[in-house]
Amino acid sequence: MNNNPFSLINKTILVTGSSSGIGASVAIECSKLGAKLIITGRDLDNLNKTYKELHGLGHIQVIADLNKDEDIKALVSEIPEIDGIVHSAGILGTIPFGFITKGKIDEIFAINFASPILLSKNLLKYNKLKKNSSIVWISSIAGNLITSSGSSLYGASKSAINGIAKGMALELASKKIRVNVVSPGVIKTNIFNSGIISDNDLNMEVVKYPLKRFGNPEEVAFGVIYFLSNASSWTTGSCLTIDGGYTLL
Amino acid sequence: MEITSFIVNFAAQFEDSDISKFTPKTNFKIEIEEWDSLISLSVIAMVDEKYGIVIKGEDINNSKTIEDLFLIVKQKYEQ
Numbered sequence: 001m002n003n004n005p006f007s008l009i010n011k012t013i014l015v016t017g018s019s020s021g022i023g024a025s026v027a028i029e030c031s032k033l034g035a036k037l038i039i040t041g042r043d044l045d046n047l048n049k050t051y052k053e054l055h056g057l058g059h060i061q062v063i064a065d066l067n068k069d070e071d072i073k074a075l076v077s078e079i080p081e082i083d084g085i086v087h088s089a090g091i092l093g094t095i096p097f098g099f100i101t102k103g104k105i106d107e108i109f110a111i112n113f114a115s116p117i118l119l120s121k122n123l124l125k126y127n128k129l130k131k132n133s134s135i136v137w138i139s140s141i142a143g144n145l146i147t148s149s150g151s152s153l154y155g156a157s158k159s160a161i162n163g164i165a166k167g168m169a170l171e172l173a174s175k176k177i178r179v180n181v182v183s184p185g186v187i188k189t190n191i192f193n194s195g196i197i198s199d200n201d202l203n204m205e206v207v208k209y210p211l212k213r214f215g216n217p218e219e220v221a222f223g224v225i226y227f228l229s230n231a232s233s234w235t236t237g238s239c240l241t242i243d244g245g246y247t248l249l
Numbered sequence: 250m251e252i253t254s255f256i257v258n259f260a261a262q263f264e265d266s267d268i269s270k271f272t273p274k275t276n277f278k279i280e281i282e283e284w285d286s287l288i289s290l291s292v293i294a295m296v297d298e299k300y301g302i303v304i305k306g307e308d309i310n311n312s313k314t315i316e317d318l319f320l321i322v323k324q325k326y327e328q
């Protein structure tokens with residue numbers, strides 16, 4: 001008997017962006033709770049690193065560029081039926097409003113918004129999402145609850161996620177598929193590697209967090225696990241903010 | 250790459266500061282009151298748009314004068 005409502009035993013979970021940061025942590029923490037993982041990303045070495053950290057056996061890794069239709073199709077056809085998907089692949093693309101171009105809009109919306117929609121749609125079309133499965137989006141406090149200089153476009157892509165997630169939650173309820181969103185504050189990951197936001201800027205930011213630090217990827221993963229597990233079986237269309245209290249102020 | 254045109258492009262990111270305030274030796278983060286994080290991001294975006302060079306927030310932090318930043322951009326430009 002397993003009395004843990006957060007257990008993921010007998011669940012197969014697909015995690016995009018699992019070659020890095022939040023996605024990698026989600027995959028690893030899910031495996032510790034008994035899930036079989038399908039991890040995916042573009043960078044083979046990084047994906048392999050995550051793969052090696054997974055607990056248990058029977059996990060699958062698939063290299064895919066989710067901006068490519070053919071890669072989405074191949075991924076969907078290759079994998080077994082799943083009980084959950086976590087959309088964690090995404091980019092930051094900090095740019096002041098005055099410098100936004102059509103190309104920049106396309107670049108950010110492609111991976112943050114369009115690709116996860118198309119992946120979800122294809123999973124449904126090819127009956128890869130089981131009844132009672134769970135779709136979890138990694139959104140952000142940016143665009144939804146706050147913004148900052150240079151975040152207008154990124155924030156727009158993230159609030160678009162919250163919008164579509166509500167519609168999906170409603171329409172997929174008849175299939176008993178739940179759709180929820182996690183909105184993190186700053187988590188120190190490779191997403192800041194471009195250096196446009198410098199360590200100095202981040203140091204000035206961290207003091208604004210009531211809990212006086214940025215989050216760790218696993219602190220987002222635990223929220224995601226709530227939505228993937230049976231603990232949230234009556235929760236759909238919700239958004240969980242995980243931000244160290246940042247949006248209180 | 251010419252410093253004079255770089256300074257014009259740099260100054261264009263500011264709204265209220267007169268162009269005469271911008272010289273190669275201007276210690277921009279201190280001397281130009283209007284300087285803030287949005288202008289810093291705009292300078293990074295301007296350098297990308299005008300010169301096709303990607304600089305980092307650190308490059309700006311490490312530059313005291315406009316000339317310091319110009320030399321960083323110029324070096325990357327010529328590589």
Ligand SMILES: NC(=O)c1ccc[n+]([C@@H]2O[C@H](COP(=O)([O-])OP(=O)(O)OC[C@H]3O[C@@H](n4cnc5c(N)ncnc54)[C@H](OP(=O)(O)O)[C@@H]3O)[C@@H](O)[C@H]2O)c1
Nearest residue numbers: 017019020021022041042043065066089090186187189191
């Ligand atoms: N870190 C934060 O502070 C923070 C805060 C709020 C929300 N978020 C959101 O959390 C999610 C994960 O961010 P993170 O911090 O973990 O970032 P990260 O460490 O940079 O990881 C991003 C992941 O997205 C994948 N990816 C990007 N473009 C892709 C593409 N075209 N096809 C397939 N995969 C692609 C990357 O895979 P490869 O490297 O293998 O290409 C990588 O695994 C993002 O949606 C981000 O917006 C992050």
